Amino acid sequence: MAVPKRSFEEAAEWLIRLQESPLSAQEQSQFDAWKTKNRENARAWTRAQQLMGQVDTLPKNMATAILNRPEDAGRRLAIGKLAILLAAGPTVWGGYKTVQSQQWTADYRTTKGETKHVTLPDGSLVKLNTATAFDLAFDQQARTLALREGEIEIQTAAVNSQQFGPLNIYTREGRLTPLGTTFTVRQFDGFTQLAVLQGQVEAVPKLADPMNREIIQAGYQARLSSQTILSNQLITPNTTAWLNNMLAAHNMPLKRFAQEVSRYRSGVIRVSPEIENLPISGAFPTTDTDLILTMLTRTYPLKVHNHLGGYWVTLSLA
Amino acid sequence: MPHNADPRGQQGTLHALYSDHHSWLYTWIRKRLDNHFDAADLTQDTFLRIHSRQEVDNIIEPRSYLATVAKGIISHFYRRKSLEEAYLEYVALFPDPMTATQEQQHIILQTLEQIDALLNDLPKRVKTVFLQSQIEGKKYQEIADDLGISLISVKRHMKQAYVQCLTLMEDDFFE
Structure with missing residues (x-):
């Protein structure tokens, strides 16, 4: 005899409830009563336990990689307009330039103040x-x-290397090729910054001899121009603070600090010239830029003028 | 279409279906696959599936019926193949001394295939929520924050995934 849908729905609701927090004594007796109310509920719950038991046997990393693998259809969909451009151009750079000149039609994007997690078709x-x-x-x-x-x-x-070719990240300055890894990339105006958290990343400036590649190791951050690797040093906290929605500064000139805050905030932050070089230190929440400005006024000799409802902000000597 | 409950009649109808449409179906499947051997196997599987459903006598439009059944078989074949490839790739990249025996590996692969089949038709977002909760062990609130959706949505997705899994599972599904 088929188990009615209602029993499955109720079993699902109990599973969800159980995963949230321990049941109270009252809930526990409700749950026991539900399980034994009829044979359908009992069978639905047996299935639920089997499902949980089987899911538990799977090695975590393996199961994530395999069950999250891209579907064939998904992969075809993923080959979007960029792929066509890339295929049409003589080199990857040719295609990439075409895309660069387009305005904000990127496949994946966030607005100011927004952060987002996405899973790529290969599970990355x-x-x-x-x-x-x-x-x-x-x-x-x-x-x-x-x-x-x-x-x-x-x-x-x-x-699967047969299903997918190598992964390359292109910035305005060059190509980054991860060798099994976790890393961050930031496009600055005029250079690319790479920070390797795990594994290694191969960095190749666009105009450098491709044979003259450099491997950046875990724990290091490097800056690339289109000609060369500008620097390769130990990672500093302000490079990775954003992963925790923080902005970290260590003696950062106020003018640069304001530019960093502006990344998370719509509008303009102007710094008056006499305090441009005021050194700012500390950790600030990027999710609340008003709070950052308030924090500044408490620690440093400066005041904040808000105009246009906070769109135009001026920082000047207090 | 005559309705005939006599097993020999069914056998005869299947035979007729097979002779009339086998080469057409083989060509149809082959166009959707990379290799000929698999196409022959899957053509055979399609007829076997139809036979086991005992619906041969009720088929009104044989080609569209065959194509519908074959589509399901091809999609299952691809899903299984891509899962096995992903598994082999993973094992090659991260050899794990804890799952050394072939038998253990086989059990894991089988469980992966079963869970994969249960989750197959779910929308991408629902599947992501389910995997983050059940495989990665994240709390609902963490998932909501990570994906930028409400806690209510996370729970709704979890419920959809659970109901689908429980509905598709036979009582002896994992045995």
Whole structure:
């Protein structure tokens, strides 16, 4: 005899309830009563226990990689307009330039103040920081992620190399090729910053000799121009603070600090010249930029003028 | 279409269906697959499936019926194949001394296939929520924050996933 849908729905509701917090004595007796109310409920609950038991036997990382693998249809859908551009151009750079010149049509993007997690068709996880945009082209030859604006963290997935080619991240300055890894990439105005949290990443400036590649190790952050690797040093806290929705500063000149805050805030923050170089230190919540400004006034000799309902902010000497 | 409960009659109808449509179905499946051997197997599987359903006599439009059944079989075949490839790839990249025996590996692969089949038709977002909760062990609130959706939505997705799994499971599904 078939178990009615209602029993499954109630079993599902109990599963959800049980995963939230321990049952009170009253809830426990309600639950016991439900299980024994009739044979259908009992059978639905037996299935629920079997399902939970089986899910528990799976190795976590393996199951995530495999069950989250992209479907064939999903993969075809993922080969979007960028792939066509890439295929049409003589080189990847040719295609990428075309995309760069387009305005805000990126496949994945966040607005100011927004952060987002996405899972790519190969199962890799990407966190987008504020005001970020990237395009994606996945096909059998290569997986291409073109960062157009902003900052991302990538945790690469273990994938089938027959189904997917190598993963490459392109910025305005060059190509980054992860070697099984977690890392962050930020597109600055004029350079790319890479920070490797796990594994290694190969960094190749766009105009450098491709043979002259450099491997950035875990724990290091590097800056790339289109010609060369500008620096390669130990990671500083302000590079990775955004992963916890924080902005970290250590003796950062106020003018630069204001630029950092502006990434998370609509409108303009103007710093009057006499305090441009005021050194700012501390950790600030990027989810509340009004609070950041208030915190500044409490610690430093400056005042905040709000105009246009906070759209135009001026920081000046108190 | 005659309705005939006599098993020999069914057998005869199946035979007729097979001779009339086998080569058409084989070509149809082959166009949707990369390799010929699999196409032959899947053509055979399609007829076997129809036979086991004992619906041969009620088929009114044989080609569209065959194509519908074959589509399900092809999609199952691809899903299983991609899962096995992902599994082999994972094992090659991360050899785990804890799952050394072949038998243990086989059990894990089988469980993965079963869970995969249960989750197959769910919308992507629902599946993501389910995996984050059940495989990665995240709390509902964490999932809501990560995906930028409400706690209510997370619970609604979880309920949809649970109901689908429980409905599709036979009583001896995992045995």
